[in-house]
Amino acid sequence: MVEKGNEIEILLIEDNMNDAEMAIRALRKGNIANKVFHLKDGALAMQFLFGTGLYEGRNINEKPKVILLDLKMPKVNGMEVLKQIKSNDLTKKIPVVILTSSKENPDVEKCYDLGANSYIVKPVEFDSFSKAVAEVGLYWLLYNHPTA
Amino acid sequence: MPTKQKSITVEESLKKSLKEVSDYKYAIDESSIVAITDQKGIILHANDNFCKISKYSRKELIGQDHRIINSGHHPKEFIRNLWHTIANGKIWRGELKNKAKDGTIYWVDTTIVPFLNEEKKPYQYVAIRADITERKRTEEILESSLKEISDYKYALDESSIVAITDQKGIIKYVNNNFCKISKYSSSELIGQDHRIINSAYHPKDFIRNLWITIANGKIWRGELKNKAKDGTYYWVDTTIIPFLNELGKPYQYIAIRADITMRKEAEEENLRLKFELEERVKQRTEELEAFSYSISHDLRAPLRAINGYAKMLEEDYNDLFDIEGKRLLNVVQENAKRMGVLIDDLLAFARLGRKKLAKSNIKMTELTEAAWIEVTKSTTTKYTIKIDQLHSIVADRSLINQVMINLISNAVKYSSKTKGPKIEIKSEKESGSIVYSVSDNGAGFENEYGNKLFGVFQRLHSPDEFEGTGVGLALVKRIIDKHGGKVWAKGELNKGAKFYFSLPIR
Numbered sequence: 001m002v003e004k005g006n007e008i009e010i011l012l013i014e015d016n017m018n019d020a021e022m023a024i025r026a027l028r029k030g031n032i033a034n035k036v037f038h039l040k041d042g043a044l045a046m047q048f049l050f051g052t053g054l055y056e057g058r059n060i061n062e063k064p065k066v067i068l069l070d071l072k073m074p075k076v077n078g079m080e081v082l083k084q085i086k087s088n089d090l091t092k093k094i095p096v097v098i099l100t101s102s103k104e105n106p107d108v109e110k111c112y113d114l115g116a117n118s119y120i121v122k123p124v125e126f127d128s129f130s131k132a133v134a135e136v137g138l139y140w141l142l143y144n145h146p147t148a
Numbered sequence: 149m150p151t152k153q154k155s156i157t158v159e160e161s162l163k164k165s166l167k168e169v170s171d172y173k174y175a176i177d178e179s180s181i182v183a184i185t186d187q188k189g190i191i192l193h194a195n196d197n198f199c200k201i202s203k204y205s206r207k208e209l210i211g212q213d214h215r216i217i218n219s220g221h222h223p224k225e226f227i228r229n230l231w232h233t234i235a236n237g238k239i240w241r242g243e244l245k246n247k248a249k250d251g252t253i254y255w256v257d258t259t260i261v262p263f264l265n266e267e268k269k270p271y272q273y274v275a276i277r278a279d280i281t282e283r284k285r286t287e288e289i290l291e292s293s294l295k296e297i298s299d300y301k302y303a304l305d306e307s308s309i310v311a312i313t314d315q316k317g318i319i320k321y322v323n324n325n326f327c328k329i330s331k332y333s334s335s336e337l338i339g340q341d342h343r344i345i346n347s348a349y350h351p352k353d354f355i356r357n358l359w360i361t362i363a364n365g366k367i368w369r370g371e372l373k374n375k376a377k378d379g380t381y382y383w384v385d386t387t388i389i390p391f392l393n394e395l396g397k398p399y400q401y402i403a404i405r406a407d408i409t410m411r412k413e414a415e416e417e418n419l420r421l422k423f424e425l426e427e428r429v430k431q432r433t434e435e436l437e438a439f440s441y442s443i444s445h446d447l448r449a450p451l452r453a454i455n456g457y458a459k460m461l462e463e464d465y466n467d468l469f470d471i472e473g474k475r476l477l478n479v480v481q482e483n484a485k486r487m488g489v490l491i492d493d494l495l496a497f498a499r500l501g502r503k504k505l506a507k508s509n510i511k512m513t514e515l516t517e518a519a520w521i522e523v524t525k526s527t528t529t530k531y532t533i534k535i536d537q538l539h540s541i542v543a544d545r546s547l548i549n550q551v552m553i554n555l556i557s558n559a560v561k562y563s564s565k566t567k568g569p570k571i572e573i574k575s576e577k578e579s580g581s582i583v584y585s586v587s588d589n590g591a592g593f594e595n596e597y598g599n600k601l602f603g604v605f606q607r608l609h610s611p612d613e614f615e616g617t618g619v620g621l622a623l624v625k626r627i628i629d630k631h632g633g634k635v636w637a638k639g640e641l642n643k644g645a646k647f648y649f650s651l652p653i654r
Binding site: 016019022025072106122123124 | 437444445448449451452453455456457458459460481484485487488
C-alpha cells in the first residue's frame with residue numbers, strides 16, 4: 001500500500017481486519033487511500049513509530065500526518081499507544097483520532113485527557129462509518145497542518 | 149402548848165406536803181397517762197389521760213390487767229423481761245405499742261415504778277406513760293422510706309452500672325457492675341475521673357456538650373463507648389443526673405449506665421455488612437459496566453462487518469444482482485442495522501440503573517413542545533397535536549426529556565397509519581403528585597396485554613407492523629420508577645392508547 005518514496009500520511013492502527021478494510025475503502029473514496037499504512041496491533045505501532053523491532057532502521061523522522069487509532073486491541077491497547085505517542089517529543093505533535101465502537105466508552109474521556117485530538121464512533125451502518133472516516137481523515141490531512 | 153404548837157407545826161408541814169403531792173399528782177395527771185396496778189398487774193387506778201387514749205371508761209379498766217390493751221405487737225420475750233424487771237423491784241423503761249378499745253393502735257413511752265413493802269416485794273406498780281404515737285408513726289414512715297430507698301438501690305445495683313462523682317468528675321463511688329464491666333477494682337477507680345475508661349472514640353465536641361449539659365444542672369442521656377482495663381471496648385447507654393446544692397450548682401453527679409455492647413456490636417456489624425454489600429454492588433456495577441462496553445464493542449464489530457461487506461457487495465457487484473438478489477442483500481443490511489439499534493437501546497437501559505438523578509425545576513410545557521418538534525421533524529404525516537399548559541415539576545431533566553420523547557415517538561408511530569392522527573398531552577395535579585398523560589387515536593392495544601407494555605423487549609406489534617425494539621417503554625418505566633413515580637396505560641384496539649406517568653411533588 002505504501003509506494004516507495006511516498007510519505008505515509010495516514011497511519012491506521014486497527015486489529016480488526018474487517019474494520020481496517022472498511023476504513024481503507026472509505027479513505028480510498030476520499031482519494032487518500034494510497035497514503036494509508038495499516039498496522040494490526042499496538043506493539044507494531046510502537047515499533048513503527050520509534051524504529052524498533054520489525055521496523056528497526058526506519059527513518060523515524062518521516063512521521064504520519066494523522067494517526068487513526070483503535071482503542072480495543074490485543075497486547076498493547078490503544079490507550080497505551082496514545083500515552084506513548086503523546087509523551088514522546090518525537091511523536092506528540094502528530095494528531096491522533098480515536099476509533100471506538102461506542103461513544104459510551106468511558107475510555108474516550110481519558111483519551112482526551114491524554115491528548116487525543118478527536119474521535120470517531122464506528123457505527124454499525126456502513127455509510128455512516130465511511131462518511132465519518134473519510135471526513136475526519138480529510139480534515140486532519142487537508143485543513144490541519146501540524147507544526148513540524 | 150409546845151406540844152400543841154408542835155402538832156400544829158406537824159399538821160401544817162403535813163398539809164404542805166400533801167399540797168405538794170397533790171400538785172405533783174395534778175401535774176402528772178395533766179401531762180401523763182398514769183395507771184396503778186397491784187402486784188399481779190390488776191388495774192387499781194387509771195387517770196383521765198389513760199381513759200382518753202385507750203378509749204375505755206375507768207369502769208371498764210379497773211379490775212382488768214393490761215392484757216385489755218395488749219396490741220400483740222411485742223414478742224413474749226419482751227413482756228417477760230418487763231415483768232421480770234419490775235417484779236425484782238427495778239424500774240422498767242421502754243416503748244409499748246397498745247391497742248385502744250376501737251382497735252386503733254397507739255404508742256406510749258412507758259416508765260413502770262414498783263413500790264415495795266417491808267419484805268422488799270412489790271405491792272403495787274405505778275406506770276407513767278407519754279403518748280409517742282405521732283413520733284412512732286413518723287419513725288415508721290421514715291423507716292419504710294429508708295427501706296424503699298434501700299430496695300431501689302439494691303434493684304439499681306443489680307440492674308445497672310452506677311457511679312457517683314463529685315462536681316469535678318472525680319469518682320466517689322462505683323458499684324459492682326461498674327467494676328465488672330470496666331475490669332477495674334473500685335479502689336483503682338475511686339479518686340480517678342472518667343478519663344480512665346475513655347475510649348477516645350467520641351469527638352471532643354460530643355464530650356464537651358455532655359459536660360455543658362450536666363454542669364448546667366440538666367440530665368444528659370446518650371450512648372458512650374468506653375475502654376476497659378484490658379483494652380477491650382464496651383458500650384453503655386448512659387444517664388447522668390446532676391444533684392444541685394442550694395445555689396443551684398451541681399455538687400455531685402450520678403451516672404446510671406446499661407451495657408449495650410451487644411446491641412452496638414450488632415449495629416456495627418450491620419453497618420459493616422451494609423458497607424460490604426455496597427462495595428460488592430459497586431464492584432458488580434463496574435463489572436457490568438465493563439461487560440456492557442465489551443458487548444457493545446464485540447457485538448457491534450461483526451454487525452459492522454455484515455453491514456459493511458453487504459454494502460461493498462452492493463456497490464462493487466451491483467450489476468451481478470437481479471432485483472431479488474438486491475432485496476436479499478437489503479434484508480441482511482436492515483437486520484444488522486436493527487440489531488445495532490437493539491444493542492444501543494439495551495445499553496441505554498442498563499446504563500440507567502446506575503445513573504444518579506440530577507433534579508431541577510422543569511417547565512414541562514416547554515420541554516414537551518421541544519420534544520414534539522424533535523420527534524416529528526423528519527415525519528411527513530400531518531398530526532393534530534394539542535399540548536396543554538403542563539404543571540412544572542422537579543425531576544431529572546434529561547431523563548424526563550427521554551420519557552417525553554419515547555412516549556411522543558410511540559404516539560406518533562402507532563397513529564401514523566390512522567386517518568387524521570391526533571395526539572394530546574395533558575397534566576393533572578393529584579394529592580402528592582402530578583399525573584401526565586400522552587394519548588393518541590392510533591392502533592391502541594387490548595387492555596389485557598397492558599401489563600406487558602413496560603417489560604424489556606416486550607412488544608404487542610411485530611416489526612413489519614410497527615418498527616421498534618421493545619425497549620422504549622421499559623426505559624420510561626425505569627426512569628419513572630427511579631423518580632418514585634408510576635406508569636400505566638389504557639388502550640382500546642384500533643381506537644388509541646393513553647399513557648400516564650406520575651411524578652411526586654417534592
